[in-house]
Structure formats: structure tokens, C-alpha cells
Amino acid sequence: MGIDLDDLERDALAELGNIGVAKASTALSRMVGGAVLISVPTVEIVPGNRVVAVLEAQLPGPQVAVVECLSGTFQGSAILLLPERSSLPLASAALPPDVPKEHAAELEDEALAEVGNIVLNSCLSSMANLLGAGIGTTLPRILRGPVPLVLETCCVDTDAGSSAILFHVNFRADTHDVSGEIVLALDAGSSAELKATIGRYIGRILI
């Protein structure tokens, strides 16, 4: 199924994503206690099987992902994707101040799930509020493996015949030597509703 967004709708979606990611990076920077740099987000509509290639080009090798499946206006997945080497440093940096750092390894998955949940929800809830729409999220799940394996297990349709709105942005927290991507892979199935919702958003801001 194709997704037919015109230039203005695509701009609006990129802008919503920008605002969402800005919120998410603020939350992340507060959690790790240091600056978080973000790249210019990209939004593109790609065949399902290209999603893997695009993300794998950004993040080759083994990854750790925090994944939440979406429902409502957006269907698909929101993913915090990290190279494996960033996983423990991020978990460690995000531990509450009174938890000794030597517990980071044992609490790694729990800390990452919490970071992922906060980052993804900060992004999605600001987008939902601007759109005036509801976005449902599942509880965070931790997945490990290369990008194709992660995407296969997390509600992203990777068939060549499908298409996805792929929104992604790179972030870096240099003080902790952590980097990764925030990814929204939206299902083509929700395209008509999404188009209508974006249309109403554009209508509101252009009054």
C-alpha cells in the first residue's frame, strides 16, 4: 500500500517529529546529566524492506533496542536504538543518584527500559498533543541483535510490498560516549487517518 503525503504534509510531519525529538532530548539530557546533541531529523516514505537498509547504514552491528508498539493515530513502532557498546554506559548514566554505579550491569535492562520509555513517550506525547490525537503505547520491551532481527521482532512490516513512514534522528551524549537513534516506523495501514489528522493540524496552525 502506498502512502500519499504531499510536501506540506511531509513538512508538517517532520516538524512534529522535530518538536517531539527536542522534548525527548531534553528528557534524555536531564536523565544522563549532560548535553545531548541531535542531528537534523529525517522523514521519508520507504518500502518496508528499505527500512532495514536505511537503519542498518546508520547503525551496523549488534544493537540494543527499547521498543514500544503504537496504536491509535499512529500504528507501527517507536524505537530507541543503540549500538551495543552504548547500552551499559547509557544505563549507568541514567541510574538515579543514590544507586551505586556498580549496580549498573545488573540493572542494565531495567534502566534502559525506563530511559526508552521516557524518551519515546516524551516524543510521542508532544506529537499527539499537537495533533490533537491519541497515540497508544505498549510497555517497553528490550530487544538485542542486529537491525534486521530487531525490526523483525517489533511490529515493523519489512515486506518489499509494504511502505513505511520512517522518521529517525541521531543523538549523542559525548560525556558518556553514548550514541543512538530515535526511530518512528509508522505503518502504511494508518495512512488515510494520519493524512486527515495532519491536515487538521496544518489547518489549525495556518489560521
Add this chain to the structure above:
Amino acid sequence: MSKTVIIVDDSKLSRMHVRGIILRNRPDWSIVEAANSEELYAKLAESDIHIAIIDFNMPGDNGLDAAKRLRAERPDIHIAIITANAQDSVVSGIRELGAAFMPKPLDEEQVARFLAASDLPRRPPSGKAG
């Protein structure tokens, strides 16, 4: 007066975080922990709880549903719901219940203000008279 706070969150790490904030601000208060709403209801009978701090995103009942049932059973308890999900529908649900909304990542000052406000009589839910 020393009070008892129940922290309801499926994440042990988050419970440790909230516990740390409370004890830094109110070292003489007692803390009870619950990993989900069922544990919350079970522990209500066991101790004299004054304040509940509940995570929104939990398996089973979400924090808002847990808080609604708690409110019905124990209208005197001060409730805060903590969440990174600041969608309008979630925040208005929290306010309608007369609970405090505390966004994640938690701001220690805000938690301290909520704890201080629990010394005052509970504010009626928004939008209703009295």
C-alpha cells in the same frame, strides 16, 4: 507528623529513585512499595497509608485506573501519578481525579512540593464545586 507513602511502580529501579527522593526530603517518613495495583490494594489494609505515588505505565491496571479505585476506597489519600506520557487525555484524567501530575524525568523539587502539600487538606477534583 511522620507519614507513610506507598510507591507503586513495576520498575524496581524507579521505586528506588522515588524512595531516595522521599527520604532525602522527609527522612522520618515510612515507605511501602508495590509492584502493581493488586499489591497496592493488598497493602492498603496492612499499613496506615497517607500518600500514594503511582506510575502510569504498568502491566495490569494502568496508574490512572489504579488511582481511581484507590480514590473510591480511600478518598483521604493524597495521590500523585508519575508518567512520561504527558498526552492531554492522560493529564486531564489525572487532574479530574484530583491527583497531582508529575512528569518524568522526575523533578525532585516538584516531588518535595507535593509531599509538603500533603499537609494541607486534599484539594477537590478540578471542575467540580466544593
